[in-house]
Amino acid sequence: MAGVPLDIQLLNLCAALLLLLSFAMLSQRRIVNLVNLLALQGTVLFIATLLIAWRTRQPHLYLSAVLTLALKVMLLPYLLHRLIRRLEVYWDAEPLLNISGTMLIGVLIVVFSFGLAQPISALASTATRNAIGIAVAVVLLSFLTMITRRKAMSQVVGFLSMENGLFFGAMSATYGMPMVVEFGVALDVLVAVLVLGIFFFQIREQFDSLDLHHLESLREDASSRRSE
Amino acid sequence: MRPIEIITQLLELVVALAAAPLFVGWINQCRAWLQNRSAPSVWLPYRNIRKLFHKDAVIAEGASRLFRLAPYIVFAAMVVAAGIIPSMGTRLPLTQVADAIALVGLLATARVFMSLAAMDTGTAFGTLGARREMMVGFLAEPALLMVIFVASLISATTALPAITEHLATQTLGLYPSLAFTAVAFLMVLLAENARIPVDNPATHLELTMIHEATLLEYSARHLALMEWASALKLFNYACIGFALFIPWGVSTRGSAPVALLASIPLLALKLAAAGALLAVIEMVSAKLRVFRAPEFLATAFLFAVLGLLVHLLLGA
Numbered sequence A: 001m002a003g004v005p006l007d008i009q010l011l012n013l014c015a016a017l018l019l020l021l022s023f024a025m026l027s028q029r030r031i032v033n034l035v036n037l038l039a040l041q042g043t044v045l046f047i048a049t050l051l052i053a054w055r056t057r058q059p060h061l062y063l064s065a066v067l068t069l070a071l072k073v074m075l076l077p078y079l080l081h082r083l084i085r086r087l088e089v090y091w092d093a094e095p096l097l098n099i100s101g102t103m104l105i106g107v108l109i110v111v112f113s114f115g116l117a118q119p120i121s122a123l124a125s126t127a128t129r130n131a132i133g134i135a136v137a138v139v140l141l142s143f144l145t146m147i148t149r150r151k152a153m154s155q156v157v158g159f160l161s162m163e164n165g166l167f168f169g170a171m172s173a174t175y176g177m178p179m180v181v182e183f184g185v186a187l188d189v190l191v192a193v194l195v196l197g198i199f200f201f202q203i204r205e206q207f208d209s210l211d212l213h214h215l216e217s218l219r220e221d222a223s224s225r226r227s228e
Numbered sequence B: 001m002r003p004i005e006i007i008t009q010l011l012e013l014v015v016a017l018a019a020a021p022l023f024v025g026w027i028n029q030c031r032a033w034l035q036n037r038s039a040p041s042v043w044l045p046y047r048n049i050r051k052l053f054h055k056d057a058v059i060a061e062g063a064s065r066l067f068r069l070a071p072y073i074v075f076a077a078m079v080v081a082a083g084i085i086p087s088m089g090t091r092l093p094l095t096q097v098a099d100a101i102a103l104v105g106l107l108a109t110a111r112v113f114m115s116l117a118a119m120d121t122g123t124a125f126g127t128l129g130a131r132r133e134m135m136v137g138f139l140a141e142p143a144l145l146m147v148i149f150v151a152s153l154i155s156a157t158t159a160l161p162a163i164t165e166h167l168a169t170q171t172l173g174l175y176p177s178l179a180f181t182a183v184a185f186l187m188v189l190l191a192e193n194a195r196i197p198v199d200n201p202a203t204h205l206e207l208t209m210i211h212e213a214t215l216l217e218y219s220a221r222h223l224a225l226m227e228w229a230s231a232l233k234l235f236n237y238a239c240i241g242f243a244l245f246i247p248w249g250v251s252t253r254g255s256a257p258v259a260l261l262a263s264i265p266l267l268a269l270k271l272a273a274a275g276a277l278l279a280v281i282e283m284v285s286a287k288l289r290v291f292r293a294p295e296f297l298a299t300a301f302l303f304a305v306l307g308l309l310v311h312l313l314l315g316a
Helices: A006-027 A031-056 A059-087 A099-123 A129-148 A152-174 A179-207 A212-216 A219-227 B003-034 B044-053 B065-084 B100-120 B124-155 B160-169 B176-192 B220-245 B257-262 B264-284 B290-314
Strands: none
Touching: A006 A031, A006 A099, A006 A129, A006 A152, A006 B176, A006 B290, A031 A059, A031 A152, A059 A152, A059 A179, A099 A129, A099 B290, A129 A152, A129 B290, A152 A179, A179 A212, B003 B044, B003 B065, B003 B220, B003 B257, B003 B264, B044 B220, B065 B100, B065 B220, B100 B124, B100 B160, B100 B220, B124 B160, B124 B176, B124 B220, B124 B290, B160 B220, B176 B220, B176 B264, B176 B290, B220 B264, B257 B264
């Protein structure tokens, strides 16, 4: 640890914070807090991107850092907060697994992804290669968040946090993707949130609820069951 | 063992014994200030202990010898623990006799005897308190061990004085793993010492109480020893925290009492800061339902495991 330069230490700290925030999301029952945690994750990602840009002197990384700040810290949380107010969903129902159980599975996932990332880290030549494991863990933990939630809102937050993890993984493995790809992904995510927002209204209009288990049965099944 | 070493060791123990009630008094004073009450004197715990020593002991009918022995065993365990923890110097004779895992075992022994004594009189409250105490203990212990393992991994030893020396002498750096484990340790400290999110130290009259319920049947000198022991326990935990997370200022030289005396002001400063921090934490948090305590401690365990994983992966 002694010989490691300060910016790498700070990057490691950012990686650790991202992991911590993923666990915080996993344990959170209130959707409003979930969105705030997502914004916080975006902020940490912004700082990490700035640090990598400063370290590698790549001007386009500054641009993608600004993009992260504008999109993931400001715009998306704002949109989600507005959706929450309009749809009046503040709480997720009791998650499918209890919190402690989910946490334990989360720890196992982290161990698994550290093992998974080891060969990739061995191949990468960046100074941040150790953080690849954490990026994989963030992606898988967001998956877990999506799996254990019932409400459509929390699933979208899980999806966005997964995208954060992928972004961080690309940063630490290869110092960022080409600018075109980054722009494309950012636009995709934005569009996805907008489309999902419209989806939410449709789901609620159909079922009077955002609970996704209503979508599990086909309409015919439902109507025939009702007629029985 | 040379006589000078024994004198130094005794000096450390005396300081620990004297400082523990003062530390509790200081926390109570900070808390009173934060609550806008007029604060009790910091010397109140001493007066309380003195008062209790002057009273005649009443022992419940049918209580076995265990009930009478338990306060001495608990108190002795805490004094030995105070000797093992390098709170003032790392080269003292007692700090070398046991490593951190044995220390955790010693603290567990004290807890077991306290719970057995509480069950011994057969009252409902005692049994209830003992069961809850054991529940909190068995959840907090793995978290505490994990915290110690992270520090051990960093310094490649489980001996507390060696850990302290290693952490104090290396170059400064950011350790995310140590930050996580520090949070975990703080949560364990709160749970183990019956502080607010898990238990309320200020009351005897709640159905939710844990620690106080185990002491209900004690009086006079037994109660004084038990209260002194729990003050010492809090002091010990604070000193474990200092040894692991803010190890600077502990004397690493040999057995001169002068070196030990020199480390007292810094220890006092650390204790004052820790007491104020504890008071603030207890002010801003509400007491958890007993059934939420496992969740609280599972979070502590999670933090410690995360620290371990982060250390293994990032090497930081």
